Amino acid sequence: MVTDAAWKPRLIALDVDGTLLDPATQEISAMVRAAVRRVVEAGAQVVVSTGRSMLGTLPILDDLELISGIALCSNGAVRVDAAAREVLSVETFEPGPVLAELARRLPGAIFAAEDVGAGSLVTSRFHEHELHGPQQLASLDELVSVPVPRLIANWVDHEPAEVVExxxxxxxxxCTFTLDHYEPWVTVVPEGVTKGSALEKLRTELGIASEDTFAAGDGDNDIEMLRWAARGVAMGQAPAAVRAAAHEVTGPVAADGLASALNRLFR
Structure with a gap:
């Protein structure tokens, strides 16, 4: 972990739900927006790094007024040009074997396969706030007919701890999969793809030193990103495994913990 009091990171990776955005209000607070704006004005590269699809990420870029750089969506499987709001690259996997195994282990689960930039194919309707963009009902066969960047299983009427067990x-x-500590969800992306691996590829391309990196997050899908960063910050409400992967813990999202962490670096 970087300890220099004058240190300012050049690459700032920020999770969305539970970090930038409070799930209880479905909003980014004015304090967090101001903190992110201060980082951008200082010349650092802000990368929104999220499990959300591209369609779910674009409104976040708009809210933060991010008009340059890169956004990493679908846990790093989809790279988006934040200026043009266009997809730059997509990594995919064959969902058939994964879906079959999840359907066996999580009986009654509903599934969603991402169609980048268009929405999702779903076996049953998800709540609007759970999936962003249009949902098209499909059979299991239709869901696995083409490679996808992200597959979601929602074990409806079960607890997250049951999915973990x-x-x-x-x-x-x-594939690589992560679990949600708020919902009984499994998020599946191509093998070897994580927020951390996608950020490392981007860091190398940008020529930014590894010691000049910062990340903040609150979920299991943020663990590799927090370990990747020279300073990884876990949100106060994050579960123990996520806090253990970070260098420090800030306040919870409801108390603008991200703003506190960024303001200490960019006064």
């Missing part, structure tokens, strides 16, 4: 220690074929 059911999937403890397993490996799903050809």
């Amino acid at each position: 059911e999937l403890a220690g397993i490996r799903l074929p050809g």
Whole structure:
């Protein structure tokens, strides 16, 4: 962890839900927006790094007035040009074997396969705030007919802890998966793809030193990103495993913990 009091990171990776945005209000606070604006004005590269789809990320870029750089969506599987609001690259995997295994282990789960820039194919309707963009009902066969960047399983009417217990220690074929600590969700992306791996690729391309990186997040899908950063900051409401992966813990999202962490660096 960087300890120099005068240190200012050049690459700032920020999770959305539970970090930038308070899930209880579905809003980014004025204090957090001002803190992010201060970082941008200082010349640092802000990268929104989220499990959300591209369609769910674009409103966040608008809210933060980010008009340059890169956004990493779908846990790093989809890279978006923040200026042009266009997809730059997509990594995919074959969802068939994964869906079959999840359907066996999570009976009654509903599924969503991302169609980048268009919405999702779903086996049953998700709540609007859970999936961003149009939802098209599809059979399981239709869902697995083409490679996808992201597959979601929602074990409806179960608790997140039940999903953790059911999937403890397993490996799903050809993919990386993370669990949600708010909802009974499994998010699946291509093997080897994480927020951390996508950020490392971007860092190398930008020529930014590894010691000049910062990340903040609150979920299991943020663990690799927090470990990647020279300073990883976990939100105060994050579960123990996420806090353990970070260098420090700030206040919860409801108390503008991200703004506090950024304001200490960019006064």
